[in-house]
Amino acid sequence: MLLSEYKSKELLAQYGVPIPAGRLARSAEEAEDNCARISAKKYVVKAQIAAGGRGLAGGIKFAATPSSVHDESEKLLGSKLVTEQTGRDGETVNAVYVEAAHDLKSQFFIAFALDSETGRPMLLASKDGGVEFEQRARMDAETVKTLVLDDDATGLGDFLTSLGMGAGAEAPVRAAAEAFVKNDMTLLEINPYAQASDGNWLAIDAKVALDTAAAFRHPEFDGFTAEQGLSDVESEAQKSNINLVRLDGNLGVIVNGAGLGLATNDMIVDAGGTPANFMDIRTTATSFDIARGVEILLKEPRVKALLLNVHGGGMTVCDTVAEGVAFAYSRSNRKPPCIARLAGVNASWGQQILEDRKVPVEVRDDMKSAIARAVELAGDV
Secondary structure, eight states: OEEOHHHHHHHHHTTTOOOOOEEEESSHHHHHHHGGGSOOSSEEEEEOOSSSOTTTTTOEEEESSHHHHHHHHHHHTTOEEOOTTTOTTOEEOOOEEEEEOOOEEEEEEEEEEEOTTTOSEEEEEESOOSTTHHHHHHHOGGGOEEEEOOTTOTTHHHHHHHTTOOTTSHHHHHHHHHHHHHTTEEEEEEEEEEEETTSOEEEOSEEEEEOGGGGGGOGGGGGGGGGSOOOHHHHHHHHTTEEEEEOSOSEEEEESSHHHHHHHHHHHHHTTOOBSEEEEEOTTOOHHHHHHHHHHHHTOTTOOEEEEEEEEBTTBOHHHHHHHHHHHHHHOSOOOOEEEEEEETTHHHHHHHHHHTTOOEEEOSSHHHHHHHHHHHHTOO
16 A cells, blocks of 8 residues: 555654655645645645656646745646656646755665565665656666664664764664554655755655555554545455556456566566556455456456466465456456466366356466467467
8 A cells, every 4th residue: 555645754753754844735725825834935845646756747846935836736736647657647636745845955765675585674775865866776776775674773873874874864764664664564765865954854755655464453544545546446446355556558467466466567578568457366355356356457448368377375266266257257248368377276176167157268387378378369479
């Protein structure tokens, strides 16, 4: 679950991470009124969408006066913002965040993620923070340094000093690490993490992703789902216990497990194809939930074929997924070919269900051949 900037900052502030004064607005008039509640000499107006790259796409505007805040907000609200992370359709700006602008004398990048080898929090940091950080990082991977943290964050101070961060920088980073762990985040990114001209350190921009699998431990986050900025399609999938992200391709992907989903999409691209979506069927999904997720793909005219890649185990078994797929096909007027690779619990039973229910399916024993055939049927090679 990806939080918008203002929600990310609200959460971090609860742990002592310093943020600029700011307020959310859903109209230009509200944005102008908010200036009276923000003690600032100048302001920043930020489009609130669930994607990064807003600065380079014109989604962040500076304003010297409350009337300028009104004008900039009016231009942004209701507009479509297209960034590298939104896809070509972009996202509609339904709210802006009006914030006090600060003069910055240094900008850094920091982020927390889970280290895949140890399962511990890992700090990623760079002395080259700011709006062009991602481009610099792509050109030179060495610009980002990493530190795997133990319970006491041993060596954190020395690590930050080696990057050129001066006095006062460590405490907010420790606070951010605490927020990362206690809230079951999968990602926490602060860019820039900056020192203002008065010497104070601030999280100028922030992005938080929460682990939806840990949602049962955080009932306080239940209200966040409606504020994620998801498309109607993605919101509908969420309600059916499916994590789905629309992409620009023509090969629909049905997968259980986020890791398997990412690996599948990578292999599709390596094979010359273009996935139409990312999918992660949650362990709590029923066959009817899965059917609703598959129906979303079947309604997409650009989807020329479906790839079913499932490893049954735990609470998600192959026949449950196959039941959902078969039910979706039975209710759809579109019957694109389906390539299925089923492995694990009840794999043969799942295969039998697909064949008996007259799904136009071809079965493959391994991922590589299944993906190659699906890409071929989608018309990419």
